Amino acid sequence: MQLARVIGTVVATVKSPGLEGVKLLVIQPLDRQLQPAGGQLVAADAVHMAGPGELVYFVAAREAAQAMPDPFVPVDHAIVGIVDAVATLDGATP
């Protein structure tokens, strides 16, 4: 799992069966200092509460679909939690 910032939403009317009602968000993966790292991704929102601007963590690969109500859906990145705080040895980062 990695940290990411939600930076937008994706609206799609025509979707693969099983993806109806699934919220899709654009996320920017972050490094440990919370700086952008790598390309942006579209992730399914498995917590139903994430929104733009929020710090989240996401899971990639097959396990992303496991986070959805129906685990047999074409999802390869899913937001599985909203971060309250990241406490590191260097000092806490809100």
Next chain:
Amino acid sequence: MKIGRVVGTVVSTINVPAFDGRTLLLCDLLDPAGKPAGGYVIAVDSVGAGAGETVLLLDEGNSARQVLVAPGAPIRTVVVGIVDAVDEGPAMVVLGTMEAPLAATARVGRARPKAPAAARPNTPAAKRATTPAAARPARPRRRR
């Protein structure tokens, strides 16, 4: 599996139910020599690892779910061990930091709780607990 160093924790209240009650550890990835290999990962703890410790990371979903006994959980990365040393070629690399020995001591302390008083019959506490009050010798009164 990969080697990493725990550098912190991630706190989250709103999450997928599979993560309830689990500890998320922020781990820097290391090369076998113990140097940062670049990158990090958020892993679910299964061994009670703490900040500063060098750990063994399992990064495969099916095994992760088996280790955590969590069928269907969206978990891929799990801390499955605490590394003491890596024997790489001629030299043995001892990993860990200042915090590691302290954390290890704390863990041993928790793993071996103090036996109850009754199990240690020769201590004063056990004698008090097993002898009725009337049978105890009267305490000599201190004179003023």
